[in-house]
Amino acid sequence: MPSVCFYFQVHQPYRLRQYRFFDIGVDNDYEDVEKNRSTMRKVAEKCYLPMNALLLELIERHQGHFRLSFSMTGSFIDQCVEYAPEVLESFKALAKTGCVEFLDETDNHSLAAIFNEDEFRAQVGAHRTRMEELFGQKPRAFRNTELVYSNSIARMAEDMGYDVILAEGVDNVLDWRTPDFVYHPEGCGNIRLMLKNYKLSDDIAFRFSDHSWEGYPLMAETFAQWLHNVKGNGDVINLFMDYETFGEHQWADTGIFDFMRALPGKVLEDPEFDFLTVSEAADRYPARGWIDVPYYTSWADAERDLSAWISNDMQKDAFRALYECQILASQIDDPELREDWQRLQCSDHFYYMCSKSAGDGDVHKYFSPYKTPADAYVNFMNVLADFRLRLLAKAGQ
Numbered sequence: 001m002p003s004v005c006f007y008f009q010v011h012q013p014y015r016l017r018q019y020r021f022f023d024i025g026v027d028n029d030y031e032d033v034e035k036n037r038s039t040m041r042k043v044a045e046k047c048y049l050p051m052n053a054l055l056l057e058l059i060e061r062h063q064g065h066f067r068l069s070f071s072m073t074g075s076f077i078d079q080c081v082e083y084a085p086e087v088l089e090s091f092k093a094l095a096k097t098g099c100v101e102f103l104d105e106t107d108n109h110s111l112a113a114i115f116n117e118d119e120f121r122a123q124v125g126a127h128r129t130r131m132e133e134l135f136g137q138k139p140r141a142f143r144n145t146e147l148v149y150s151n152s153i154a155r156m157a158e159d160m161g162y163d164v165i166l167a168e169g170v171d172n173v174l175d176w177r178t179p180d181f182v183y184h185p186e187g188c189g190n191i192r193l194m195l196k197n198y199k200l201s202d203d204i205a206f207r208f209s210d211h212s213w214e215g216y217p218l219m220a221e222t223f224a225q226w227l228h229n230v231k232g233n234g235d236v237i238n239l240f241m242d243y244e245t246f247g248e249h250q251w252a253d254t255g256i257f258d259f260m261r262a263l264p265g266k267v268l269e270d271p272e273f274d275f276l277t278v279s280e281a282a283d284r285y286p287a288r289g290w291i292d293v294p295y296y297t298s299w300a301d302a303e304r305d306l307s308a309w310i311s312n313d314m315q316k317d318a319f320r321a322l323y324e325c326q327i328l329a330s331q332i333d334d335p336e337l338r339e340d341w342q343r344l345q346c347s348d349h350f351y352y353m354c355s356k357s358a359g360d361g362d363v364h365k366y367f368s369p370y371k372t373p374a375d376a377y378v379n380f381m382n383v384l385a386d387f388r389l390r391l392l393a394k395a396g397q
Contacts, residue, residue: 154185180234
């Protein structure tokens with residue numbers, strides 16, 4: 001019986017205000033409060049509230065046979081509390097259905113897994129606590145920031161007690177294999193690896209409203225048939241994407257909500273198909289082999305590596321300067337400094353500094369609040385310079 005596994009990533013970063021050189025040592029108010037508030041309110045109305053209502057409708061209509069998984073960042077949760085508490089309540093309503101699984105990740109959407117294992121483990125632990133307190137679930141599945149993955153990250157996740165980890169189904173990793181099976185990570189014991197089917201996922205997330213795409217307009221019947229075609233060559237079809245796909249990246253007038261409203265019923269017309277959460281799929285299906293990923297992969301850009309965040313000298317310098325603060329930051333017991341330290345690690349700050357051109361560059365520009373990558377770099381480094389002064393002052397140096 002092939003299964004469909006929907007996983008949605010929910011994230012909103014804290015955006016920095018314009019922070020000038022002459023603010024260093026004078027003003028430690030780093031964030032653009034109005035921009036953060038207005039963005040959260042906009043996306044809440046366009047995406048989170050209508051899509052959560054639709055998912056609740058689908059779960060009830062299909063009597064629990066429609067199931068799915070979420071992972072949400074700490075910065076998203078904090079902004080819900082500040083600017084859109086009704087959004088958090090709507091996620092709690094989904095959790096109460098018993099048909100929604102919440103995954104763990106780094107609490108601050110950071111790349112700490114690459115730079116500092118202690119910091120990484122602390123952030124994941126903080127996120128686990130949030131999930132238990134908010135939704136009454138102790139996550140069994142782990143999703144690293146931006147699906148950044150390697151053998152070493154899988155080993156850390158297994159050591160922290162997770163049963164399953166997610167990654168991108170990168171072509172040169174899979175070689176002749178398909179992402180539509182459960183695997184074991186190389187060098188691990190029992191933890192399972194589930195890989196995104198990026199072709200089918202991106203048909204929804206990126207190509208849905210593209211008039212030049214040969215599959216346009218994409219109808220639920222057509223997509224369900226593409227899923228049904230996997231039968232006999234896969235156990236589970238992993239459809240992983242940003243939650244903001246619905247209503248924000250793909251606007252309501254594209255028909256994206258109507259598509260999702262119809263899709264579960266069309267999939268379930270084949271009695272051999274069902275929907276599972278991430279952990280349910282990992283429990284049901286045996287691992288079909290071992291996947292060796294000695295280098296870092298991700299779900300970002302055409303390269304599906306770390307180049308979205310660490311490809312130019314600005315990004316490398318910013319990461320170096322940031323993690324030079326780690327020892328001091330970890331030793332100081334100051335809630336305000338600790339909060340700033342966590343938020344400055346958010347991977348979005350470095351994503352904005354990416355200087356790629358062509359298609360990937362256009363995507364980076366779409367998400368960036370800055371005019372140029374250089375502007376993002378200068379602004380971040382000014383903020384970091386002030387943050388470092390505060391750390392040193394607190395440490396008495």
